[in-house]
Amino acid sequence: MNTAVVTFPGSNCDDDARDTLARVMECSVKAVWHKDRLSFSDFDLVVLPGGFSYGDYLRCGAMASLSPVMEGIKEFAAKGGRVLGICNGFQILCEAGLLPGALTINAGQKFICKDVSLKVENSVAPWTCEWKVAEKAVFPIAHGDGRYWIDEAGLAKLKSQNQILFTYLENPNGSTGDIAGIRNEQGNVFGLMPHPERASELRSRDGLKLWKSIRSLGKVAS
């Protein structure tokens, strides 16, 4: 599987994502800088990693969503290319309008760093098909701005279109509908606050199911 991991100024989980994809999952991984203008058409997966792009200035992910690399990512996503945003990557995807809703400061105001239990809400290709619906997965979270917010109409739409992939068993941050991760309407863009790349080798290995779900489908037909 041919993958790309984008580094923005302030990304700090980019190496973790590349290491997991390259060494644990034996994928080809290209390191992409946020100023690179690529078409991404040769890739099976583009990952926007966690971190604090642009120091979280203004709003988390706001500045990164306007980086030059995002033009290529938007085109890639519009053609059905698979894009995964983890933590700050999820915030960037929402800011870029590639996913609905927004992420804002945790209801308790604190930065939370701990393992959380997630419930698989939908078992769908190419993201969660290695799990059964309602199965539990343990991933770590590490965020201060992980409260997912969407209005009532938006939440109803997410539910009716099976766009919610993970919810928290115990909501740590006040997210609407206990949401931890959602996909777009077309299903090719997925964002989540918990870190699957930190649950792929040591301690929890539940993240492997995400990478296996993605890899099992190989290249996207275009």
Place this chain on the structure above:
Amino acid sequence: MKARVTVFCKEAVFDPQGHTLAQSLRQVGFPSVKGARVGKIIDIELGSNSVADARASVQQMCEKLLANPVIESFSFEIKE
């Protein structure tokens, strides 16, 4: 020319800072406080030639970057 942009999260979105601030104000002797909201002020210096131009470009700045329309509302004033 200067612009002062004010950004607040929408009423429907819980503002934990404002909530905590209101609690604190009540605790330190202001029991009449019913609520508080914490927002952002952004001052921008502009080289625009007219107030109309400045107004148009600040409106675009707010829509493109300064506020997230999903959770925030904004207002601004232009000073010559």
